[in-house]
Amino acid sequence: MIDRTAPTFVTGHRGMVGSALVRRLGAAGFTRILAATRHELDLRDQAAVDRWFDVHQPAYVIHAAGTVGGIHANASRPADFLYDNLLIHATVLHAACRCRVDKLLYLGSSCIYPRDCPQPIREQYLLTGPLEKTNEAYAIAKIAGLKSCEAYRRQYGCNFISAMPTNLYGPNDNFDLTSSHVLPALMRKFHDAAADGAAEVAVWGTGAPRREFLHVDDLADACLFLMDHSDQEETINVGAGEDIAIADLARLIRDVVCPAAHIVFDPSMPDGTPRKLLDVSRLHALGWRHRIPLREGIESAYQWYRSQLPAAVT
Ligand code: GDP
Numbered sequence: 001m002i003d004r005t006a007p008t009f010v011t012g013h014r015g016m017v018g019s020a021l022v023r024r025l026g027a028a029g030f031t032r033i034l035a036a037t038r039h040e041l042d043l044r045d046q047a048a049v050d051r052w053f054d055v056h057q058p059a060y061v062i063h064a065a066g067t068v069g070g071i072h073a074n075a076s077r078p079a080d081f082l083y084d085n086l087l088i089h090a091t092v093l094h095a096a097c098r099c100r101v102d103k104l105l106y107l108g109s110s111c112i113y114p115r116d117c118p119q120p121i122r123e124q125y126l127l128t129g130p131l132e133k134t135n136e137a138y139a140i141a142k143i144a145g146l147k148s149c150e151a152y153r154r155q156y157g158c159n160f161i162s163a164m165p166t167n168l169y170g171p172n173d174n175f176d177l178t179s180s181h182v183l184p185a186l187m188r189k190f191h192d193a194a195a196d197g198a199a200e201v202a203v204w205g206t207g208a209p210r211r212e213f214l215h216v217d218d219l220a221d222a223c224l225f226l227m228d229h230s231d232q233e234e235t236i237n238v239g240a241g242e243d244i245a246i247a248d249l250a251r252l253i254r255d256v257v258c259p260a261a262h263i264v265f266d267p268s269m270p271d272g273t274p275r276k277l278l279d280v281s282r283l284h285a286l287g288w289r290h291r292i293p294l295r296e297g298i299e300s301a302y303q304w305y306r307s308q309l310p311a312a313v314t
């Protein structure tokens with residue numbers, strides 16, 4: 001187990017993943033959780049990141065920061081996604097090596113795997129085929145980060161490990177309809193439909209693609225588990241091991257949020273990868289499994305969403 005009293009830096013602590021990590025580490029008794037806002041530390045600035053590491057001397061780093069977004073944001077802002085993420089990963093890993101941190105966990109994404117690879121996706125399928133075009137830029141940056149972990153480990157002996165989470169959802173998700181992922185987008189669309197008395201909710205694409213969803217609290221728990229129990233170079237998929245068609249996800253969210261709404265599909269929007277389901281046997285073999293069933297997770301995420309709205313519209 002890693003030392004609960006050692007300084008532990010969570011990058012991206014205001015985001016959905018980073019904030020879940022801070023909650024989980026706090027609950028596990030970590031007494032010195034380090035965090036820096038974008039304003040305090042621009043993670044794209046190597047000199048600033050080096051200075052920050054020199055001053056704060058983290059023993060552990062969980063690297064959850066990144067420029068992220070859903071299918072539309074990825075497809076329309078590929079340069080930002082590539083530039084920001086390449087730099088953010090490079091600076092943090094370099095500083096962590098320079099400062100000799102005891103351990104770093106790098107978080108990637110299931111979109112690093114080839115678009116048409118066999119399902120469920122095993123870790124070994126990385127770099128065996130072309131990527132999905134709608135998020136290629138983001139995936140390239142994430143792969144560069146993953147390969148950097150391996151390179152620092154080999155050249156400098158750094159204990160850098162990595163995990164590849166599936167699609168995530170939960171508190172502090174992005175609910176902006178142009179840049180969010182599907183689950184928060186649909187939650188908001190059905191909520192707005194209920195509030196406005198609208199009969200129809202538009203679901204992008206055909207509804208046929210299949211995706212796997214994991215509650216971010218489960219991911220945070222898996223991250224702590226890996227910090228405590230894994231020192232292996234090979235990356236580890238983190239998922240629920242089950243997927244669902246987007247059309248069925250839409251029905252599930254409708255049932256929770258606005259049962260009267262009618263779903264219409266908008267095939268002018270992209271479907272993206274036909275299926276993305278991670279093989280989680282490596283993680284299961286280590287002894288970790290997710291706990292939060294999808295419907296329960298959607299219900300609690302929706303409660304959180306409502307709690308954030310001004311009183312008049314909840
Ligand atoms: P992806 O997993 O990288 O493709 O990212 P998303 O979570 O953005 O999209 C997953 C799937 O949900 C795609 O097939 C989208 O077309 C579909 N989808 C349906 N409705 C929406 C929506 O309102 N917003 C988003 N982002 N995706 C949607």
